[in-house]
Amino acid sequence: MLIYLWKSRPGIGRALWLGVTGSFAHIDSLRQALDYHLQRHNVLATNIANVNTPGFKPSDMARVAEPGFAEIFGVALKRTHAMHSAQGLEDLRPTGRVFADLSSGAGADGNYVSLDRESGKLAANNLRFDVISAIASAQLRQLSFAAADGKR
Numbered sequence: 618m619l620i621y622l623w624k625s626r627p628g629i630g631r632a633l634w635l636g637v638t639g640s641f642a643h644i645d646s647l648r649q650a651l652d653y654h655l656q657r658h659n660v661l662a663t664n665i666a667n668v669n670t671p672g673f674k675p676s677d678m679a680r681v682a683e684p685g686f687a688e689i690f691g692v693a694l695k696r697t698h699a700m701h702s703a704q705g706l707e708d709l710r711p712t713g714r715v716f717a718d719l720s721s722g723a724g725a726d727g728n729y730v731s732l733d734r735e736s737g738k739l740a741a742n743n744l745r746f747d748v749i750s751a752i753a754s755a756q757l758r759q760l761s762f763a764a765a766d767g768k769r
Contacts, residue, residue, distance in 0.1 A: 643756065644753060644756055644757065647749055647753040648753070650749045651749055651750060651753065653680060654745055655746065656678060656713050657677075658739065658743065658746065660676050660677060660678050660715060661738055661739045661742060662739065663676070664677075664735045665730070665732065665735050665736065667730060668728070668732050670728060670730075671726040671728055673727075673728045673729065673730060674717050674719060675721075676717055676718060677716060677738070678713040678715050679713065679714050679716060721734055
């Protein structure tokens with residue numbers, strides 16, 4: 618259907634294509650956020666698992682901007698046609714960076730893990746993951762509804 622519209626009525630087909638790709642671009646940012654919170658969950662769970670390990674230093678994750686193509690290679694990409702892919706031209710994508718979190722102070726055995734603090738961070742991270750997951754599910758349900766021409 619999309620190819621038919623593209624060839625027979627280029628303006629409508631192009632608008633429909635841009636609308637579809639724009640819908641999936643939003644879902645990709647939600648996927649990246651889910652990936653980040655899943656990775657952070659694993660880091661925080663490791664801290665809790667090592668609460669009784671002498672000398673253990675806990676870690677946490679921070680969202681940082683990952684350099685794009687232009688920053689890595691020192692060249693700028695230019696979009697020469699409106700229908701060309703914009704991959705590589707997008708803004709910096711947020712990713713996680715693991716760092717040592719020694720802010721709770723060391724115990725008598727040299728362990729820096731505070732069970733209360735790590736449990737609180739894990740619960741907050743879980744809540745953020747659940748909210749983003751609900752938003753992503755709603756977006757996918759809307760796309761599925763539209764793809765089925767409004768039929769359930």
